[in-house]
Amino acid sequence: MSLVNTPSKPRQNSAFKHLxxxxxxxxxGYLILFVTGTLMSRLQDEVFIRPYLYDFHKSMAILVMAVLTWRIFVLLRVWWRKYTKKFPKFTSEWIKTVALHTSLYIFMWAVPIAGFLLSNSYKSNxxxxxGILLPDMFPQNSAxxxxxxxxxxxxxxTFLAxxxxxxxxxxxxxxxxxxxxTKTITPRNDLSSNQ
Known part of the structure; x- marks a missing residue:
C-alpha cells in the first residue's frame, strides 16, 4: 500500500461513456444519410439502383431516429446525475454550447421528419x-x-452547417x-527493423 497520494484521473461515469x-x-449514421441522399438525388430515374438507394436511405433515417431517441434518454440520465449534484454555471460559453447542441438535436429530428413528409406526400405506403412497410406519418398530398x-x-x-x-x-x-x-495507420519503424 502506497503512502504517497497520487492524483487520480477524473472518472467518467458509464452513462457518459455510453452517450x-x-x-x-x-x-x-448521419454520414451515411448525407452521402446516400446526395448520391441518389443526382441519379437519373432510369438508374436501376436508385429505388434501392432510396429505400436504404429511408431505412437508415428510421434507424438513426430510433438511436436518437435512445440517446436522448441517456442524455437525460447524464444531466440528471450531473445537475442534481451541482447546478451549472450559466456562463456565456455554457449557454452557447447548450444552444448549439439543442439545435443539433432539433435538426436530427427535423431532417428525417421532412423526408417522411416528402415521401408520404409523393406516394402513400x-x-x-x-423491407418492413411502415404506416404513413403524413397523408398523400401532391401539393x-x-x-x-x-x-x-x-x-x-443547415444541419450540415x-x-x-x-x-x-x-x-x-x-x-x-x-x-x-494517424498513429494507428502509420507503420512503426521498430517493427520493420526487427524483420
Missing amino acids: MSIHWWMSI NVKFF MVEIGRSLHFWLAY FIILHTIQQKKVVRSLWKKF
Whole structure:
C-alpha cells in the first residue's frame, strides 16, 4: 500500500461513456444519410439502383431516429446525475454550447421528419424499414411534395452547417482523434527493423 497520494484521473461515469459511444454511432449514421441522399438525388430515374438507394436511405433515417431517441434518454440520465449534484454555471460559453447542441438535436429530428413528409406526400405506403412497410406519418398530398422537398433539402444543409460549427467548437477533441488515427495507420519503424 502506497503512502504517497497520487492524483487520480477524473472518472467518467458509464452513462457518459455510453452517450459518447452513441454519439459516434450516430455520426456514422448521419454520414451515411448525407452521402446516400446526395448520391441518389443526382441519379437519373432510369438508374436501376436508385429505388434501392432510396429505400436504404429511408431505412437508415428510421434507424438513426430510433438511436436518437435512445440517446436522448441517456442524455437525460447524464444531466440528471450531473445537475442534481451541482447546478451549472450559466456562463456565456455554457449557454452557447447548450444552444448549439439543442439545435443539433432539433435538426436530427427535423431532417428525417421532412423526408417522411416528402415521401408520404409523393406516394402513400412508400416508407419501409429494411423491407418492413411502415404506416404513413403524413397523408398523400401532391401539393405538399415541393414543400417537403424544399424543407428536407434546406434543413439537411443547415444541419450540415451546424455540424461544422460543432466540429470547430470541439477542435481539441478532433485534433486528439486525428492524432490517434494517424498513429494507428502509420507503420512503426521498430517493427520493420526487427524483420
